[in-house]
Amino acid sequence: MDLIAKERDRLLQRTARVYGLCFTVVSLVCLTIPGGIDMLTWVLCFPFYALIGFSQYRVGVSRSRRWVLLAMGAGIGILLLISLVSTVGPGPSAISAATSLGAGSLASFAVVLTTEPVRRVMLGLSFVAVTALTTVLLAPFQPPLRVLPLLVLGWLLATVIGFWISAGVPQAARRIASIGRAHRAERQASETEAQRRQGARLLHDTVLATLTLLAHSGVGVAPEAMRQQAADDARLLRQLRLGATPTPQSSGVYNLESNEETVLGTTLESVKQRFGRMGLEVSWHGTGQVLLPTHVLDAFLLALAECLENVRRHSGVTEAHVTITDDETTVRAMVTDSGVGFALDDVDSARLGFKESVVARLKEVGGKARLFSAPGSGTTVVLEVPK
Numbered sequence: 536m537d538l539i540a541k542e543r544d545r546l547l548q549r550t551a552r553v554y555g556l557c558f559t560v561v562s563l564v565c566l567t568i569p570g571g572i573d574m575l576t577w578v579l580c581f582p583f584y585a586l587i588g589f590s591q592y593r594v595g596v597s598r599s600r601r602w603v604l605l606a607m608g609a610g611i612g613i614l615l616l617i618s619l620v621s622t623v624g625p626g627p628s629a630i631s632a633a634t635s636l637g638a639g640s641l642a643s644f645a646v647v648l649t650t651e652p653v654r655r656v657m658l659g660l661s662f663v664a665v666t667a668l669t670t671v672l673l674a675p676f677q678p679p680l681r682v683l684p685l686l687v688l689g690w691l692l693a694t695v696i697g698f699w700i701s702a703g704v705p706q707a708a709r710r711i712a713s714i715g716r717a718h719r720a721e722r723q724a725s726e727t728e729a730q731r732r733q734g735a736r737l738l739h740d741t742v743l744a745t746l747t748l749l750a751h752s753g754v755g756v757a758p759e760a761m762r763q764q765a766a767d768d769a770r771l772l773r774q775l776r777l778g779a780t781p782t783p784q785s786s787g788v789y790n791l792e793s794n795e796e797t798v799l800g801t802t803l804e805s806v807k808q809r810f811g812r813m814g815l816e817v818s819w820h821g822t823g824q825v826l827l828p829t830h831v832l833d834a835f836l837l838a839l840a841e842c843l844e845n846v847r848r849h850s851g852v853t854e855a856h857v858t859i860t861d862d863e864t865t866v867r868a869m870v871t872d873s874g875v876g877f878a879l880d881d882v883d884s885a886r887l888g889f890k891e892s893v894v895a896r897l898k899e900v901g902g903k904a905r906l907f908s909a910p911g912s913g914t915t916v917v918l919e920v921p922k
Contacts, residue, residue, distance in 0.1 A: 543704040551646035552595030558639025571629035583609040618672035637669035638689025649697035760812035821859040841892040850874025
């Protein structure tokens with residue numbers, strides 16, 4: 536039996552147990568009211584009530600049909616005692632007890648008899664037997680038109696509850712499974728998009744940068760620097776073809792190793808040397824030693840390198856200034872140049888360089904970037920990342 540069917544049956548069993556025990560207690564209380572039946576009949580009925588209660592408790596944990604049969608037999612015994620054995624005719628409270636027993640306590644088993652054809656046949660036979668016997672036995676004391684509708688309504692209500700739960704649980708399970716599939720699809724799409732963006736940044740920062748230099752015949756870059764950069768890119772591509780996952784270690788360099796914590800001062804020098812080889816003089820100012828988590832440092836250095844690459848390619852100058860500052864919560868880098876500058880509104884929104892390699896990269900680690908520029912006034916970029 537699959538998991539959904541097990542959960543359905545468990546819910547049906549617990550519902551039947553609570554439903555039945557409540558009506559069993561109500562019936563016994565009605566029978567206990569003075570004037571309903573004599574004491575001897577009450578004493579004889581009590582073991583049958585205990586047997587019904589025990590059967591209802593067992594139905595809550597067992598699918599066996601013998602508990603249903605046992606409870607039906609005990610219920611019929613109570614009806615016979617009330618109507619035939621009592622030395623005095625059953626009073627109103629005893630009639631109410633018998634009606635509650637037939638229309639509620641015994642009808643509660645209909646909840647668990649709705650799941651299979653065999654059980655449904657058993658449900659029909661039980662309904663006919665209890666309804667007919669209760670109506671006939673109480674006919675001398677209560678008009679059948681007052682008893683029969685209550686019995687039919689009680690059994691109908693329990694049956695509807697059983698069918699409703701039987702149909703509702705699989706439907707709810709299918710909806711939950713549908714939500715789960717949608718969540719997995721959304722997560723997969725998000726992971727795919729993240730991988731796509733990482734790949735775009737990786738290509739932009741390495742291979743495309745080298746190809747751009749080659750397209751411009753390496754103007755302003757020494758041949759040796761070009762060869763070294765191309766060798767780094769070739770090594771990276773070989774790693775990717777072998778199934779490696781690139782992890783940025785410093786600007787323009789990807790490998791498979793990551794450190795839990797890296798000193799910022801030891802990695803800024805590699806950025807400076809890289810751009811020095813390509814003809815951009817980088818002057819460092821401010822803090823020399825700052826500890827950052829690896830993933831934050833990677834994003835910070837790669838964004839910083841992209842800003843310097845933009846200076847090298849677009850500013851028209853050969854010098855840039857980088858000022859590093861920090862406080863208790865944040866590390867900042869201010870990249871400035873005295874180049875041609877540009878109007879911020881003129882930047883093509885389709886360009887991914889600053890948007891993806893700087894802004895989006897810092898945002899993923901809780902940082903941000905601010906850009907200030909005007910034609911003829913140079914450019915300033917402020918990068919911030921949390922410690």
